[in-house]
Structures are given as C-alpha cells and as structure tokens.
Amino acid sequence: MDATIKIIMTLEIQFLWYEDCPSHEEGLRLLQDVLAELDVEADIQRVKVETEEQAQRLQFPGSPTIRVNGEDIDPDGAASLPSALTCRAYRREDGRISPLPSRDQVRTTIQRAI
Amino acid sequence: MAKLEIGDRAIGFELPNVRNGSVSLDDYSDQEAVVVLFTCNHCPYVQAWEDRLVQIANDYSDRGVEFAAINANDAEKYPADSPDAMRQRAEEKKYPFPYLYDESQEVARAYGAERTPEVFLFDTAGNLRYHGAPDDNYEASQMETPYLRDALDAVLAGEDVPLAQTSPVGCTIKWK
Numbered sequence: 285m286d287a288t289i290k291i292i293m294t295l296e297i298q299f300l301w302y303e304d305c306p307s308h309e310e311g312l313r314l315l316q317d318v319l320a321e322l323d324v325e326a327d328i329q330r331v332k333v334e335t336e337e338q339a340q341r342l343q344f345p346g347s348p349t350i351r352v353n354g355e356d357i358d359p360d361g362a363a364s365l366p367s368a369l370t371c372r373a374y375r376r377e378d379g380r381i382s383p384l385p386s387r388d389q390v391r392t393t394i395q396r397a398i
Numbered sequence: 399m400a401k402l403e404i405g406d407r408a409i410g411f412e413l414p415n416v417r418n419g420s421v422s423l424d425d426y427s428d429q430e431a432v433v434v435l436f437t438c439n440h441c442p443y444v445q446a447w448e449d450r451l452v453q454i455a456n457d458y459s460d461r462g463v464e465f466a467a468i469n470a471n472d473a474e475k476y477p478a479d480s481p482d483a484m485r486q487r488a489e490e491k492k493y494p495f496p497y498l499y500d501e502s503q504e505v506a507r508a509y510g511a512e513r514t515p516e517v518f519l520f521d522t523a524g525n526l527r528y529h530g531a532p533d534d535n536y537e538a539s540q541m542e543t544p545y546l547r548d549a550l551d552a553v554l555a556g557e558d559v560p561l562a563q564t565s566p567v568g569c570t571i572k573w574k
Contacts, residue, residue: 304570305444336475346442368476371569373442381445384534 294351295326301338302333302347304365305371311348324398339367346372350390357385357393366394401510408432408524411505413468413498416484420424421466421496430462431527431553433546434518435495436571438469439487439562440478444515447507448491451515456548462522465495467552470506471514471572473499477522479572506571516566521553521555528553530564540567 299315301308312330319326333344345365349356350371357364363377374385399506402409412422426432433510455465481499488497500506509518513547519528528549535541549559 287412306567366477370476371442372571373440373445381442383442383446 295305295324295394296354297326298331298349298351298354299328300331300333300342300344300347300349300351302331302339302369302371304369305347305383308348311350311384314384314387315350316391318387318394322391322394322398324394326394333369336369339369343367344369346370348372348384348389350385350393352393352397355393355397357389402518402526402529404526404529406526408434408518408520408526409505409508411468411498411500411508413500413505414481415496415498416481417488417497419496421467421498426464426466427438429464430522431464431550432520432524433459433463433465433550434509434520435465435467436470436506436514436516436518437467438471438476438479438514438569438572439483440476441514441569443513443536446538447515447532448490449569450538450541452491452493453530454550457547458517458554459494459504461554463550463554466498467493467495468498468500468505470500470503470511472574473501474574494543503571503573513566513568513570514566519544519549519553519559521558527559529560529566534564536567 299312333339344367345362371383373381376382376386408423412420412425415421434515469479469484473480484497521527533541534543543567545564552559
C-alpha cells in the first residue's frame with residue numbers, strides 16, 4: 285500500500301484590495317495559482333479597502349497587497365510607499381514596475397512561511 | 399461628468415508645464431495630430447506603459463505628431479504626483495513632450511478622463527479620432543495590438559481608425 289503523508293499547515297493570508305484598481309482580480313488568481321502549485325492550504329482573508337481612513341489604519345500601500353502570516357510579499361516595497369487608495373507599484377526582478385508582483389515574489393514568501 | 403465622443407472637437411486648455419512656462423492647446427494648431435495623454439507619476443500602469451509612450455512620441459515626432467501629457471491627480475493626497483515630482487520624472491525619463499499640471503482638475507473633468515494612462519488622439523482638424531488605452535496590455539512582452547500606433551498611422555494616412563475606442567486601463571484619477 286502506498287502511504288502518503290501530507291503535512292497540512294494552514295497559512296493566514298490577507299489579500300487587501302481596492303475596487304477601482306483593475307489588478308485585484310488578476311492578483312487574486314495569481315495568489316490562488318501559486319497556492320495550488322505549492323499544494324498549500326490557506327485561509328485567504330479578503331479585505332476590501334474602501335476609505336482613506338481604512339487605508340491609513342491598515343497601512344495599505346495600494347492594491348493588491350498580499351500578507352502571509354502578517355508578512356508583506358514585498359516588505360521593502362511596502363515600506364517605501366505611502367498608505368493610499370490606489371494601485372500598488374511592484375518592482376519586478378528585472379527592474380520593471382508592474383501593478384502586480386511576480387509569481388516568484390509570491391511563491392518565495394509562501395515558501396518561507398511553510 | 400462630460401465625456402468626449404469620437405468626432406468631438408478638442409477642448410482648449412492652458413496649463414503650466416512643470417519644466418517651463420505654460421502650454422496651450424492652440425500651440426499645437428499646426429500639427430498633423432495631437433495626443434492628449436492623462437497620466438501621473440505614481441500609478442504602476444503608467445510606469446509600465448511609460449517607455450512605450452515615450453517611444454511613440456519619439457517615433458512620430460517627425461511626422462507632425464505632438465503629445466501633451468497632463469497630470470490632474472490631487473497632489474496633496476498623492477505627493478508622488480506633485481509638480482516637483484513631475485519635473486523630476488520628466489527629466490529622468492527624458493519626456494519628449496510637455497508635462498502639464500491640471501491642479502484644478504478642470505481639464506480632466508472637461509475631457510471626461512477617468513484613468514491614467516488615458517489617451518485622446520485628435521487629428522489636424524482637432525477632432526477626436528481615438529480614445530482609450532495606449533495598447534492592449536500593460537506588459538510590453540504580451541502586447542498584441544498597438545491601438546495608439548494603429549490610430550496614428552490611420553490618421554496620418556487620412557484613413558478611418560480601425561479601433562477608435564477602447565477601455566482605458568489604469569489607476570483612477572485622484573479627484574479632490
């Protein structure tokens with residue numbers, strides 16, 4: 285009999301988004317794809333940021349923002365941005381700016397947390 | 399909010415250029431085409447498209463096409479879009495066009511602009527011939543249809559624009 289032991293570790297993931305920024309749906313798909321690729325179960329808490337006060341309180345540097353067990357997937361980038369109701373700028377590995385993190389950025393943060 | 403429709407006349411403006419003086423739409427009266435580009439500094443969509451837009455401006459400059467880039471964002475709430483920051487960006491990226499500050503946001507409202515980047519292309523008669531996104535993907539490597547280049551080629555050839563209207567994709571303009 286082939287016995288497989290699967291270690292189940294549940295991550296706490298926050299997905300913070302702002303409706304007027306069009307990248308959030310693609311961002312959520314990216315996150316879900318990486319979780320499936322890594323075979324990781326996670327509770328994704330979706331937080332819709334709707335006011336500037338909420339953005340300040342949540343230290344929301346733009347949409348989408350992904351936090352894994354409280355850690356931003358790009359902590360240096362998050363620290364360099366003011367809290368604001370807008371789209372988030374991610375610097376990719378090749379230096380380009382994009383409205384979404386790279387798959388590697390998401391994967392690396394999740395792998396570090398498991 | 400008013401919205402320009404394809405075929406409508408361009409709405410005049412005079413705005414401060416963050417590098418020098420002010421710029422009026424009338425300054426473009428002898429051009430074959432004018433691209434009014436609503437843009438800003440902070441938006442990642444703008445930054446993803448920026449080099450392509452600069453390249454288009456450079457590629458078409460000797461064919462009588464000029465750009466006017468306009469930032470209407472509330473600079474108090476978004477300091478990265480302040481006039482000083484605009485000036486730095488224009489120099490850093492070697493913008494081949496004026497970068498104008500619409501502090502009152504009246505020009506953006508008059509045009510019905512909603513996002514950055516958002517393109518309005520006018521022909522030599524001042525009629526709107528294309529409105530929308532620069533092309534079909536903010537990722538340059540995945541771009542398939544160069545909407546603005548196609549529209550410019552059509553306008554310069556005196557032909558109909560193949561796709562005159564697309565949905566702008568980007569950050570919302572940050573209204574006061």
